[in-house]
Amino acid sequence: ALEIQNVSKTYMMGTEAVHALQSVSLSIEENEYIAIMGPSGSGKSTMMNVLGCLDTPTSGEYYLEGEDVSKMNDDQLAEIRNQKIGFVFQTFNLIPRATVFHNVELPLVYSGTPPAERILMANDAIERVGLTDRATHKPTELSGGQRQRAAIARALVNKPTIILADEPTGNLDSVTGREIMAILDGLHKAGNTIILVTHEQEIAEHAHRIVKLRDGQVESDVRPNRV
């Protein structure tokens, strides 16, 4: 479903080149459950941004469900980001002056969902991450973990089939982290594709395949034995 071929991402800093990804290839099928791990700065978020159509490679190809992403127009890309893919950012990226509720309903506004339905779906997503009593707060009036959960609710509200979550439990206590992982596990059982970045081994063990990056390259790609 997601096919990255020889993808490189290079940033030019004056005369210095930063090779965030170096000719990486990765093939992900529908309904896979993948954890991406690796040292700080190894290219995980960069790879997630390419997979999520948020960033274009410097070279190489990315085929999303058989289509070459670099050949898509802006409308196609916007629709993919809005409806097909749910993206949880490492730094949340919530709108600071809007409430949790409005942040979560925004993807539904973009997809043209009527107001009555938006309210139901947004409140459902907010309830699933345990933020019902914070729905009228703005991000600055939330704890770090509450912001993270608002970002998760927003990513799931349009019921995307591909979920990209960059450190979704990094700011959560163990109990809340397990609740979020239960949501992701349930989405996987329901047939969706789950790709998450984590640095915690117990979180990675929810996945069926672990891809490790190092210095912008794939160091290993294994399916651990399941009990």
Next chain:
Amino acid sequence: ALEIQNVSKTYMMGTEAVHALQSVSLSIEENEYIAIMGPSGSGKSTMMNVLGCLDTPTSGEYYLEGEDVSKMNDDQLAEIRNQKIGFVFQTFNLIPRATVFHNVELPLVYSGTPPAERILMANDAIERVGLTDRATHKPTELSGGQRQRAAIARALVNKPTIILADEPTGNLDSVTGREIMAILDGLHKAGNTIILVTHEQEIAEHAHRIVKLRDGQVESDVRPNRV
């Protein structure tokens, strides 16, 4: 050294009151090594903000090295935040348009350190967190873990005796996380006071005392047995 007595912090949201801290008391001596844990939203960052003189309680007292913080003037508070306390924020709070180097040297500018010395001290802090080859990048040109490490370098550059670190390893892979904990352990051995918020048990075990919060109150406060 740090004495919180019956401190409450209440936010008014229209007619609803959010009790972030509810009459909390905590006594921390010099050279203690404390981990604060607890569920998302339980008041950890709020407590850190009070301890770091970044936020004033709604009621109760805070004595920092014997002095009532509420009676201090702005100059005294600025000096405490700049020189006595090093604060690593849960959301980093770096200046987005400035390089890592400038972000890290800023506390030295405020403390009146001469330029030549600033360069040495800032580069030393940057090297200790492994960011030497990212010193000219801006925060938007860094990975999540690199931003976290820049925030740590900035917190340590003025050599404060009290270090408050809110989830300092939340965005770091295990190896880099251990390097940061080695820095904090070393600072503790050197006589400084270390207070960190974490949701990870292995990180908390570096501390000599674990305080758990729940719903804005202290649920437990223990010194685990040391081997």
